[in-house]
Amino acid sequence: MELFTNQVLAGIATGAIYACMALAVVMIYQAIDHLNFAQGEMAMFSTFISWQLMQWGVPYWGAFILTLALSFAGGILIERLLFKPLAKAPVLTNVAGFIALFAIVNSVAGLIWDFTIKQYPTPFGSSPFLGSQLISTHQAGMIGVTILLLILLFIFFQYTRMGLAMRAAASLPESARLVGINTSWMIALGWGMATAIGSIAGMLIAPVVFLEPNMMGGVLIYGFAAAVLGGLTSPLGAVIGGFLVGVFENLAGTYIPGVGNELKLPIALALIITVLVVKPAGLFGRPIVKRV
Amino acid sequence: MSAAEDVVTEAPAVEAVPKRAMTLGLGTSLVVLAALCLAPLFVKNFIIFQMTMLLIYALAVLALNILTGGSGQFSLGQSAFYAVGAYTSAILMEHANMNYALTLPIAGVICFAFGFIFGQPALRLSGVYLALATFALATAMPQLLKLGFFEHWTGGVQGLVVTKPDAPFGLPMSQDMWLYYFTLAVSIGIYIASVNLLKSRSGRAFMAIRDNEIAASAMGVDVALYKTLAFGVSAGITGVAGGLGAIAVQFVAPDGYTITLAISLFLGMVVGGVGWLPGSIVGSAFIIFVPNIAEGISKGLSGAVFGVLLFLVIFLVPHGARQVAMIAQGLIAKLKN
Amino acid sequence: MTAMLNVKDLRAYYGQVQALHGLSFALNEGSLTTLLGANGAGKTTTLRAICNMVRSTGAIEFEGKPLTGRSTENVVRLGIAHVPQGRGTFTTMTVEENLQLGAITRKDSAAIVSDIERMYSHFPVLKERHTQQAGTLSGGEQQMLAVARALMLRPRLMLLDEPSFGLAPLIVRDLFKILGKINREDKVTILVVEQNAQLALELADQAYVIETGRIVMSGDAKDIANNEDVRKSYLGY
Numbered sequence: 001m002e003l004f005t006n007q008v009l010a011g012i013a014t015g016a017i018y019a020c021m022a023l024a025v026v027m028i029y030q031a032i033d034h035l036n037f038a039q040g041e042m043a044m045f046s047t048f049i050s051w052q053l054m055q056w057g058v059p060y061w062g063a064f065i066l067t068l069a070l071s072f073a074g075g076i077l078i079e080r081l082l083f084k085p086l087a088k089a090p091v092l093t094n095v096a097g098f099i100a101l102f103a104i105v106n107s108v109a110g111l112i113w114d115f116t117i118k119q120y121p122t123p124f125g126s127s128p129f130l131g132s133q134l135i136s137t138h139q140a141g142m143i144g145v146t147i148l149l150l151i152l153l154f155i156f157f158q159y160t161r162m163g164l165a166m167r168a169a170a171s172l173p174e175s176a177r178l179v180g181i182n183t184s185w186m187i188a189l190g191w192g193m194a195t196a197i198g199s200i201a202g203m204l205i206a207p208v209v210f211l212e213p214n215m216m217g218g219v220l221i222y223g224f225a226a227a228v229l230g231g232l233t234s235p236l237g238a239v240i241g242g243f244l245v246g247v248f249e250n251l252a253g254t255y256i257p258g259v260g261n262e263l264k265l266p267i268a269l270a271l272i273i274t275v276l277v278v279k280p281a282g283l284f285g286r287p288i289v290k291r292v
Numbered sequence: 293m294s295a296a297e298d299v300v301t302e303a304p305a306v307e308a309v310p311k312r313a314m315t316l317g318l319g320t321s322l323v324v325l326a327a328l329c330l331a332p333l334f335v336k337n338f339i340i341f342q343m344t345m346l347l348i349y350a351l352a353v354l355a356l357n358i359l360t361g362g363s364g365q366f367s368l369g370q371s372a373f374y375a376v377g378a379y380t381s382a383i384l385m386e387h388a389n390m391n392y393a394l395t396l397p398i399a400g401v402i403c404f405a406f407g408f409i410f411g412q413p414a415l416r417l418s419g420v421y422l423a424l425a426t427f428a429l430a431t432a433m434p435q436l437l438k439l440g441f442f443e444h445w446t447g448g449v450q451g452l453v454v455t456k457p458d459a460p461f462g463l464p465m466s467q468d469m470w471l472y473y474f475t476l477a478v479s480i481g482i483y484i485a486s487v488n489l490l491k492s493r494s495g496r497a498f499m500a501i502r503d504n505e506i507a508a509s510a511m512g513v514d515v516a517l518y519k520t521l522a523f524g525v526s527a528g529i530t531g532v533a534g535g536l537g538a539i540a541v542q543f544v545a546p547d548g549y550t551i552t553l554a555i556s557l558f559l560g561m562v563v564g565g566v567g568w569l570p571g572s573i574v575g576s577a578f579i580i581f582v583p584n585i586a587e588g589i590s591k592g593l594s595g596a597v598f599g600v601l602l603f604l605v606i607f608l609v610p611h612g613a614r615q616v617a618m619i620a621q622g623l624i625a626k627l628k629n
Numbered sequence: 630m631t632a633m634l635n636v637k638d639l640r641a642y643y644g645q646v647q648a649l650h651g652l653s654f655a656l657n658e659g660s661l662t663t664l665l666g667a668n669g670a671g672k673t674t675t676l677r678a679i680c681n682m683v684r685s686t687g688a689i690e691f692e693g694k695p696l697t698g699r700s701t702e703n704v705v706r707l708g709i710a711h712v713p714q715g716r717g718t719f720t721t722m723t724v725e726e727n728l729q730l731g732a733i734t735r736k737d738s739a740a741i742v743s744d745i746e747r748m749y750s751h752f753p754v755l756k757e758r759h760t761q762q763a764g765t766l767s768g769g770e771q772q773m774l775a776v777a778r779a780l781m782l783r784p785r786l787m788l789l790d791e792p793s794f795g796l797a798p799l800i801v802r803d804l805f806k807i808l809g810k811i812n813r814e815d816k817v818t819i820l821v822v823e824q825n826a827q828l829a830l831e832l833a834d835q836a837y838v839i840e841t842g843r844i845v846m847s848g849d850a851k852d853i854a855n856n857e858d859v860r861k862s863y864l865g866y
Binding site: 178 | 710722
Binding site: 092097100103106111221228232273 | 595
């Protein structure tokens, strides 16, 4: 039993990483109806920017805020320059665009900061949290930040006019234009916000996985999986999905014989697919009725 | 219907491509065929090998095109089918001493069955969910091939070395050249069969599902059957391509069939034009040669160069080679008048 | 008196297909005009062309300002509210959120609150359901919500696309009564596209009849309603 509890705790700790990333995934999915395959790389790039700022002597929180602002602006810029022209192109062409962006960001980061791994500081410290060896203060802080972010997003979308306008633009663009909403800008804002949230995810994840250009590859896949599991239309679902994936991955690694580190990912994905086959809109997603 | 549901008329994820527009005219086809037949007589062995790979990847892209362009289903898992085909051929040749040519239909049938079975759970998924499911398959495959349980046959992490076949009947040509013509013959056969498949009753059923699944089922198309069938056919062709690939490269190993391959094939389809079968070879050329070109332009930034080139292509021709062909056709028609 | 909306030689296209062939008409301020015609005559296209939701040529002027080249949202911001066919309800949001969206371009939050109350007095059923998801409303209720949402803009001109579509006759009468009231009391100029010509002519003071993308008849609503030939050949009743 103690093993079980410990594994669940450890799962929640890794789940916090996935939850954070999943939140960014849901954010952009709401704005543009796509999964952005380059999102992890963009988060990695943001994290490098914050690292560089700290190397230049900016204190942690200063670098944090600056990176957030730069990422927000960067996300908007990428949308305006690269994806707005593709707005009318077929869906699959957009997916190819994400893959191209992935290649570009990864390669440029490698050129600027090279591929050696770097230490990344944590503002929360890394001592055991409440005496537990399995969950550190950093991981607890990460869970706290994720939940705080979730609450802020909820308030933004439910109680601000901008949030309402963004929701309207995402759900019915034509109707949104007919009440005077500039839907094209709402998409750009969605990119900005998703990139900023991604940068938070990156800065929180970096102390755990170390900073290097390929740090987000695996994390993004788990983030996707968590978001899909929770329902791509639900930020709360995405966060819960993140924790569930983390816990399940740990339990599968512990209790299913023959599952080493290598098979953890396929097994986690298999579980998610099973869930999806039963509940195609995810655990917390809104079902969509199609008509002819 | 519960009230909180969104009711949407879903725009098809893949644009409708008229049936006739999915192929090339007879004249153009013959010119392309002549070029493919004559080219190896004038180039070095290494280039012949690359041309063989071009055909093999074109087959794999074509297979994905039947699935996505034909029936409207995504797949990021084609590398898994490719791997199964490659391993089937390799194992049969090396452990059962079977003739390489005979291993290909077996690889195709096994992959057809694999795809058909995989298509069952995939039936309930669409769009991003299907993408994730197929993605899972692609990431799991290399790990499964490494499992100790199969190691006796698969060679585990080390993989298997495959013997390259000689030209039969004492024909005076190099192994590479023989394999090229062999691959070309297989490719032409599969291409013609695919074109006919899409023109047939089944092809019409695929396209009806692609354009509007609910309407198709209302017209009496057995949606479940045809969707799984599309997966099976696509996997089968990919399997044959995989088998040919194993013979051409003379080697199979788990890490040759990662998600990167699946993504490449996907890019090949987009660049070639979704739903346009002749575009498969253009897409294949893109995924084989453009990374090399990118490497040539800048070693350190090859990824970035590749990304920029890809962006250029999709900005200029968002519908891929199909769009180029249509523009060219328009120009030729103008010149004739 | 100069016209509030002036449409000259309007031509609209869907891809290669031309849907409007040089339409010209004008709306006077404060009028309630109806645009009649059979299915496919180009009624919806005309409304969509005013809001730049379809590719078109020709000149459209609203209160002296040309609308050509303005994006849909910028046309709306001039004070033109468009109730689209199928109502455009934000089904996953609450009734109240739908109303707030109608006023999303306005900055006067106190007035918005009082306007929402005013809508509730126009349409009491919306007040009863204000926390409900809009998708749960009946067709008639959704149509009322759509009209209310458009009014939240405090529009100068309101375009309605077949408001009677799919509604029971009694509900249509109620709705038209309210439209008349809005036109008189709130001084909103209204252009309503209808297939239900009889009802629309009772409500409107001006009428245009279009056929295959051209205006074939215009005049006083009463005159057109009383002209038996017109009724028989164009309006089918």
